[in-house]
Amino acid sequence: MSEELIEKVKQMIIDSLRIEGMSPDEIETDAPLFGEGLGLDSIDALQLVVAMEKEFGVVVPDAATGSTVFASVRSMAGYIGEHRK
Amino acid sequence: MICWMYPGQPIAFTDTHCSDPEFQKIALLCQKTTGFNPVEFGSSSSDLNESVRLQLFGACTSLYRTSQLKSQGRGPDLIAEHSMGIYPALAASGSIDSETALALTSRIGVSMARMGLQRAYALGCVIGLPLGSLAVIAANHDIYIANFNTSRHFLLAGERGKVDAALVEATASGAFSVSIFPCDAPLHTPLIEAITGELQQIVAEYHFAEPRIPLVEHIGQTPLTAAAIPAFLVEELCRPVYWEATYCTLRSRGVTRFQEVGVGSALAKFNRWIDSET
Known part of the structure; x- marks a missing residue:
């Protein structure tokens, strides 16, 4: 997967979750997004689902899929790479 | 302001x-x-x-x-x-x-x-379903929508067994995520x-x-x-x-x-x- 896609995913996380004062460089590509790491929760997950669909046309159908997809930035980029139309 | x-x-x-x-x-x-x-x-x-x-x-x-x-x-x-x-x-x-x-x-x-x-109650959080679908599910199980937080984030409240059953139906209906929290009383x-x-x-x-x-x-x-x-x-x-x-x-x-x-x-x-x- 390309570094460009990883950067785009990081920017999408910052924009859709309105994380103030954070740049893409500050998000670790392999760090967990939920619980530890960025400390996201299920409200954030749905916001990311909508953002991914809007920006990449990729659907995350349910929380079970989401828990794998949203494990890290790398897993998000991997899922987008596989499912992008 | x-x-x-x-x-x-x-x-x-x-x-x-x-x-x-x-x-x-x-x-x-x-x-x-x-x-x-x-x-x-x-x-x-x-x-x-x-x-x-x-x-x-x-x-x-x-x-x-x-x-x-x-x-x-x-x-x-x-x-x-x-x-x-x-x-x-x-x-x-x-x-x-x-x-x-x-x-x-x-x-x-x-x-x-x-x-x-006297009775076990619970709150059920449903994320991802629109109000219309959730209102039907709540009515089906004789429980209530207790929080209208956003167009896709609601809290159900009622007897524990009924909330459990409603969450199963919500999941089957396409809710993105559901979770249950035991509580003392059917708040709101x-x-x-x-x-x-x-x-x-x-x-x-x-x-x-x-x-x-x-x-x-x-x-x-x-x-x-x-x-x-x-x-x-x-x-x-x-x-x-x-x-x-x-x-x-x-x-x-x-x-x-x-x-x-x-x-x-x-x-x-x-x-x-x-x-x-x-």
């Missing part, structure tokens, strides 16, 4: 502020008023159950954050509240003092806890009307001054007056929380900045979702 928002009961204890002397002062006031010290959350000898302890922990955190913000010379133009956030919100508005906010939190919490001794539903006499007696023991800062309530989105507060404190437990409507009303009245004053950032996240749709 700036609005301070007071969230409801947290779902877990966090010790983020416990070492701060300012928090400890409020914790001691809580101990004096209710017998429970939130700094000793897990080990306190208080006989209050976990739900009431969490409600008090949430109230203490809101009172602490209010005090912090005020000490920085900050203040709101308006105040809003969600569910059990009403008590520290009333304190922030100047209608009651911190001690009364904690006493009300504890006494009303204990009163509701007694409901849980008409089932609470079984104890309204007791709640009215508790509320009647306290004096409520006219809020110095307008406090917009979550049912009809009107500013509370001193005369309306006692009835609202009982009614709000029997009726849903309409957060999306509250947020939209505040925005339409010119609020441009929202500050969450309490545990977590759930209200800010609801607002973010609502903003993304408008």
Whole structure:
């Protein structure tokens, strides 16, 4: 997967979750997004689902899929790479 | 315009502020008023159950954050509240003092806890389904929508078994995620009307001054007056929380900045979702 896609995913996380004062460089590509790491929760997950669909046309159908997809930035980029139309 | 928002009961204890002397002062006031010290959350000898302890922990955190913000010379133009956030919100508005906010939190919490001794209740969080689908599911299982937080975030309340069954149906209907939280009482539903006499007696023991800062309530989105507060404190437990409507009303009245004053950032996240749709 390309570094460009990883950067785009990081920017999408910052924009859709309105994380103030954070740049893409500050998000670790392999760090967990939920619980530890960025400390996201299920409200954030749905916001990311909508953002991914809007920006990449990729659907995350349910929380079970989401828990794998949203494990890290790398897993998000991997899922987008596989499912992008 | 700036609005301070007071969230409801947290779902877990966090010790983020416990070492701060300012928090400890409020914790001691809580101990004096209710017998429970939130700094000793897990080990306190208080006989209050976990739900009431969490409600008090949430109230203490809101009172602490209010005090912090005020000490920085900050203040709101308006105040809003969600569910059990009403008590520290009333304190922030100047209608009651911190001690009364904690006493009300504890006494009303204990009163509701007694409901849980007779029957098991639960709250069910459903994320991703639209209101129309969820309303059908709630009706199918004889439970209630207790919180209308956003167009895709709702809380169901009712008897535990019925909430369990409703969440299974919600999942099958395409909900993105569901989760269940055991609770003492079916908060924000008409089932609470079984104890309204007791709640009215508790509320009647306290004096409520006219809020110095307008406090917009979550049912009809009107500013509370001193005369309306006692009835609202009982009614709000029997009726849903309409957060999306509250947020939209505040925005339409010119609020441009929202500050969450309490545990977590759930209200800010609801607002973010609502903003993304408008």
